[in-house]
Amino acid sequence: MKKHLQHLSLMLLLVMLTSACQGGLPIIGGNSVVVPMYYGSEKEEWLVPLVEAFNAQKNKTEAGSTIVIEATPIGSIESGDKIVAEEIKPVVWSPASSAYVPVTNENWRRIHAEDLVVGTPNDLVLSPVVIAMWRPMAEALGWPDKTLGWSDIADMAVSEEGWAAFGYPEWGDFKLGHTHPNFSNSGIISVIAEAYAGAGKQRGLTLEDLAQDRVIEFMTAVESSIIHYGESTGFFANRMFDLGPSYLSAAVMYENLVAAQETKRLSGEASQLPVVAIYPKEGTFWSNHPYIILNAPWVTDEQREAAEMFEAFLLDKPQQLKAIEYGFRPADPTIPLGAPLDEQHGVDPLQPQTVLEVPDGEVVVAIQELWRSQAKKPVDLMVVVDVSGSMEGEKISSARASLVEFIELLDDRDRLEVILFSNQLTTLSELSALGEKRADVMRRVSGIIEGGDTRLYDAVQFAYDELRAKGDPDHIRAIVVLSDGADTASKLSLDQLMVQVGNLSEGGKSTKIFTIAFGRDASVDILKRIAESTGGRQYDGDTKTISDVYAAIATFF
Amino acid sequence: MPPTPRLNKLLLILYGLATLGVLIAALVSPEIRALAYAPLRDIIIPPPKPVVVHVLYSTEKAAWITEAVDRFQATRPRVVGRPIELVLEKSGSREMYLAVLDGTAEPDLISPASQLQIALLQDLSAARTDLFRTPVVNQNDIENCRPVLETPVVLVAWKNRADVLWGNDPNGRMWLRLHEAVTEQNWDSFGHPEWGYIKFGQTNPLKSNSGFQAMVLMTYNYFQKTDNLTNNDVLDPGFQEWYTEFGRNVAKFGDSTGTFMEEIVAYGPSQYDIVAVYEATAIEHIENAIARYGEEQGGLRIYYPPATSMSDHPFCVLNADWVAPEEAEAARLFLNFLTDKEMQELALTYGFRPVDTSIPLDSPGSPFLRYLDSGLELTLKPEVAVPPGNVLDTLLTFWQRAVRP
Numbered sequence: 001m002k003k004h005l006q007h008l009s010l011m012l013l014l015v016m017l018t019s020a021c022q023g024g025l026p027i028i029g030g031n032s033v034v035v036p037m038y039y040g041s042e043k044e045e046w047l048v049p050l051v052e053a054f055n056a057q058k059n060k061t062e063a064g065s066t067i068v069i070e071a072t073p074i075g076s077i078e079s080g081d082k083i084v085a086e087e088i089k090p091v092v093w094s095p096a097s098s099a100y101v102p103v104t105n106e107n108w109r110r111i112h113a114e115d116l117v118v119g120t121p122n123d124l125v126l127s128p129v130v131i132a133m134w135r136p137m138a139e140a141l142g143w144p145d146k147t148l149g150w151s152d153i154a155d156m157a158v159s160e161e162g163w164a165a166f167g168y169p170e171w172g173d174f175k176l177g178h179t180h181p182n183f184s185n186s187g188i189i190s191v192i193a194e195a196y197a198g199a200g201k202q203r204g205l206t207l208e209d210l211a212q213d214r215v216i217e218f219m220t221a222v223e224s225s226i227i228h229y230g231e232s233t234g235f236f237a238n239r240m241f242d243l244g245p246s247y248l249s250a251a252v253m254y255e256n257l258v259a260a261q262e263t264k265r266l267s268g269e270a271s272q273l274p275v276v277a278i279y280p281k282e283g284t285f286w287s288n289h290p291y292i293i294l295n296a297p298w299v300t301d302e303q304r305e306a307a308e309m310f311e312a313f314l315l316d317k318p319q320q321l322k323a324i325e326y327g328f329r330p331a332d333p334t335i336p337l338g339a340p341l342d343e344q345h346g347v348d349p350l351q352p353q354t355v356l357e358v359p360d361g362e363v364v365v366a367i368q369e370l371w372r373s374q375a376k377k378p379v380d381l382m383v384v385v386d387v388s389g390s391m392e393g394e395k396i397s398s399a400r401a402s403l404v405e406f407i408e409l410l411d412d413r414d415r416l417e418v419i420l421f422s423n424q425l426t427t428l429s430e431l432s433a434l435g436e437k438r439a440d441v442m443r444r445v446s447g448i449i450e451g452g453d454t455r456l457y458d459a460v461q462f463a464y465d466e467l468r469a470k471g472d473p474d475h476i477r478a479i480v481v482l483s484d485g486a487d488t489a490s491k492l493s494l495d496q497l498m499v500q501v502g503n504l505s506e507g508g509k510s511t512k513i514f515t516i517a518f519g520r521d522a523s524v525d526i527l528k529r530i531a532e533s534t535g536g537r538q539y540d541g542d543t544k545t546i547s548d549v550y551a552a553i554a555t556f557f
Numbered sequence: 558m559p560p561t562p563r564l565n566k567l568l569l570i571l572y573g574l575a576t577l578g579v580l581i582a583a584l585v586s587p588e589i590r591a592l593a594y595a596p597l598r599d600i601i602i603p604p605p606k607p608v609v610v611h612v613l614y615s616t617e618k619a620a621w622i623t624e625a626v627d628r629f630q631a632t633r634p635r636v637v638g639r640p641i642e643l644v645l646e647k648s649g650s651r652e653m654y655l656a657v658l659d660g661t662a663e664p665d666l667i668s669p670a671s672q673l674q675i676a677l678l679q680d681l682s683a684a685r686t687d688l689f690r691t692p693v694v695n696q697n698d699i700e701n702c703r704p705v706l707e708t709p710v711v712l713v714a715w716k717n718r719a720d721v722l723w724g725n726d727p728n729g730r731m732w733l734r735l736h737e738a739v740t741e742q743n744w745d746s747f748g749h750p751e752w753g754y755i756k757f758g759q760t761n762p763l764k765s766n767s768g769f770q771a772m773v774l775m776t777y778n779y780f781q782k783t784d785n786l787t788n789n790d791v792l793d794p795g796f797q798e799w800y801t802e803f804g805r806n807v808a809k810f811g812d813s814t815g816t817f818m819e820e821i822v823a824y825g826p827s828q829y830d831i832v833a834v835y836e837a838t839a840i841e842h843i844e845n846a847i848a849r850y851g852e853e854q855g856g857l858r859i860y861y862p863p864a865t866s867m868s869d870h871p872f873c874v875l876n877a878d879w880v881a882p883e884e885a886e887a888a889r890l891f892l893n894f895l896t897d898k899e900m901q902e903l904a905l906t907y908g909f910r911p912v913d914t915s916i917p918l919d920s921p922g923s924p925f926l927r928y929l930d931s932g933l934e935l936t937l938k939p940e941v942a943v944p945p946g947n948v949l950d951t952l953l954t955f956w957q958r959a960v961r962p
Contacts, residue, residue, distance in 0.1 A: 120812045126823060147751065202743075202753045283753050286824060333822035336848040350854050352827040354744075354753025357808070 033065040035306050038088055040096030041073035041234050042254055043289055046326045054313050067306040075231055076185035080104035091303045093294055096185035097287045102361040121290040124314055125328035128352050129189050129284045130277035132258050133250040138276050140166040149281035150197035154218055157225030177236055177251035180229040180555040181368055189285045190252040191371045194219045196356050202283050203357035210366050219375035226377045227509055228476050231555035244272055247535055254287050255347055259327030262345035279351035378413040379476040379557035382463040386483040388422040391450040395484060398543040404442050406550035410434050421459035422452030423489055431470045453489035457497045464501050467511055476557055477511045484518040502533035512536035514553045607642035608887045614668040616647045616815030617838045621907040629894050641887040649813045650766040654678040663879040666888040670766035670868045694873045702873035705895050706909040708837035709865045709937055710770045715826045716856035721747045729863040732778035739806040756808035759833040760817055762956050767814040770866040771833035777941050783864045784942035791951045804960035814838050822846050835868055840908025840924045843931055859932040864941045
């Protein structure tokens with residue numbers, strides 16, 4: 001009897017196991033399918049918790065693999081270029097807008113003879129591109145009774161009087177910010193909008209339009225009020241909201257960032273002046289966050305299936321409703337717009353009233369080129385490099401190579417001076433336009449050798465004084481300092497240096513210092529203090545990442 | 558007298574068999590089966606495999622069909638003792654029949670936006686004898702293939718802008734006036750520079766039926782007729798130049814009417830001023846638009862073209878190797894369910910005109926009554942004649958070659 005019972009239990013167990021396996025229950029640990037997603041960083045706050053929630057659900061594909069979404073934020077223009085170069089291989093690409101997608105598609109087609117983006121992808125969330133401006137400044141310009149646009153920005157930019165013309169001399173010059181058009185969506189959008197406004201058009205912008213003097217003049221006028229460019233719209237917004245009206249009068253960004261800032265201000269989290277979204281009267285563009293499942297050879301059928309499931313999750317009502325909290329307009333048209341998309345948060349849900357037509361790919365590329373070669377505000381740049389003895393070996397060789405790459409990223413109209421420091425301060429190349437001397441400077445940089453102590457503070461002070469004396473106030477003025485250790489030999493103290501360089505009397509137009517703490521022994525805190533006191537930024541770098549750090553700094557100019 | 562041990566054993570076996578019999582009967586009978594302890598029940602007798610019906614349908618009827626599917630499933634439908642499971646997938650109308658023809662989709666039941674695609678699929682599949690033994694659909698086989706809903710192509714504009722542009726009546730030259738508006742005028746011409754250029758949108762005629770129907774209507778309007786459209790008309794250089802100019806000024810050719818209309822409401826008046834969509838698609842979003850932008854800016858106005866072109870949403874069971882007899886039977890059951898009065902009345906609430914003509918459009922609760930202020934009309938103008946297949950082909954070829962190369 002006991003034996004029979006044993007048989008029976010065994011059979012029952014087998015039946016249960018078979019039955020369970022047919023039903024696809026995960027008795028034996030299953031595989032997973034990873035879906036890499038690269039997305040425009042503006043929607044990070046909305047997206048990241050949703051990625052976590054979706055992954056926690058352990059959703060499965062039909063074949064039984066657990067879906068894992070791996071989402072990485074990246075500049076929208078940069079990501080398109082990197083996909084074409086196959087430096088990144090996402091399954092899902094969600095840039096901030098569709099504006100640059102035709103260019104990416106065209107570049108991809110040249111290599112692969114088919115489209116990378118097929119059909120019309122669904123939008124995840126929407127937000128119009130706006131000019132964020134401090135409310136008192138907008139009111140001084142006549143807002144909200146008067147509608148403002150790019151032409152008003154151009155007038156302000158070229159005005160000798162700046163805010164004094166509107167009765168506010170204490171606000172100084174008009175200072176504008178937008179991101180770098182080669183890296184970020186709001187940057188390319190800004191220069192396209194400038195080109196349209198310069199041509200007096202709202203649609204059908206052509207290569208012939210771009211050749212007109214008035215277009216170039218208009219773009220150059222707007223760009224003259226730029227304090228610096230930047231890699232990401234989110235960073236720009238934080239910069240404006242952290243440093244206040246003396247740093248930036250206005251910046252091109254997305255409506256959702258204005259609403260989010262006002263939410264913080266109204267809750268007491270931020271103490272700045274109120275900020276409002278200006279919807280340019282000439283028309284604007286939408287940032288529509290398309291969800292693109294790439295038609296690329298590395299995307300498997302199962303990844304596609306998994307990506308579609310995640311898309312359905314993001315477009316489902318609870319997730320769409322959540323988007324409003326972050327100031328986005330849901331792509332789901334059945335959801336009404338509510339707070340913070342209201343007047344109290346500096347936003348008008350009934351705006352914009354019109355849009356600008358997205359130009360053809362070749363026109364967008366031509367605008368980028370026009371901006372770079374003529375309209376862009378040049379930089380007067382001091383590069384200060386630590387060549388003390390501690391830089392020996394791999395450090396000095398990677399510093400040399402990455403600096404050569406950095407110099408390649410600068411434009412002919414940019415002016416460059418290179419200063420080396422150890423016990424001595426050596427000017428490798430005086431401040432002058434790079435176009436004439438690029439090859440020579442690159443050759444000389446390639447021959448840098450190390451030795452001696454570290455006179456960091458003296459070197460920074462020297463560069464700062466040089467720039468004050470020789471720099472053009474109509475250019476962006478910046479210093480990039482690379483150092484791998486603490487100051488050991490300066491005559492100047494850190495406090496004395498800070499008094500000098502931390503002077504922000506020119507607000508956003510003052511000289512910015514970008515510092516690179518190179519290697520483990522660098523004085524990170526000191527370099528950070530120096531950079532942030534000027535509105536610049538401190539970076540950590542080592543022999544492997546130094547090229548990326550220089551490339552990130554280059555987006556500011 | 559106590560039973561002998563042998564009798565004891567026999568009784569025990571009989572008792573055991575009887576118990577097992579009752580248990581099995583209970584498990585097999587669906588009503589009693591449902592009461593049984595589920596894990597035990599499914600181990601002993603696995604549930605019958607459902608008959609899965611794959612349905613490809615055009616997006617604009619998504620809201621109605623989703624509810625109809627729920628109601629159908631609630632009736633616990635079965636064929637040959639097996640439950641029916643419906644798997645629905647959205648598709649553009651043209652994309653749908655092309656996918657069937659090239660073998661990338663193997664649905665059991667399809668529902669494009671109009672009979673036009675069914676006619677094309679019937680002819681084109683008849684020509685592909687290498688792939689299909691018989692045409693995969695037959696328009697005359699009404700048991701397997703018939704219209705289920707009707708809705709005409711209309712123009713929809715934001716009401717405040719429509720008032721400025723045409724008021725209540727664009728008159729019989731509607732398509733001609735639209736051409737003039739997008740190619741020669743902008744909102745500045747109407748005293749509203751802040752609205753920019755006049756943005757018209759429709760779907761791509763190669764991808765979606767409403768765009769194709771709009772193109773046919775516009776072509777008829779150019780020649781000021783409602784029937785007898787010929788190849789010579791389509792090839793007329795004057796017409797081609799006129800239409801090409803229009804096409805180049807269209808703000809966007811969307812892929813599918815349903816998702817296009819969603820986009821129109823999601824973006825609001827900045828993106829499109831006036832669009833060609835189906836009446837039902839517009840009705841579905843009238844309240845969404847107001848909820849999003851308020852009565853003043855979010856109101857929609859519907860304009861009826863001088864002659865009507867109807868989208869009639871046929872549902873057709875495919876006559877293909879991949880459709881098993883029980884799947885075809887299940888698909889037919891679903892089709893019959895959709896043309897029952899209850900589902901037809903439901904269709905009316907979603908803004909479709911029922912094919913069951915016993916249901917009046919002005920029934921209580923009908924959106925046709927509710928949205929009369931948006932310009933809805935109960936009686937339609939006469940329909941244009943559907944041009945012959947070769948003329949339609951010429952029109953599409955012209956579009957593909959010249960309008961959006």
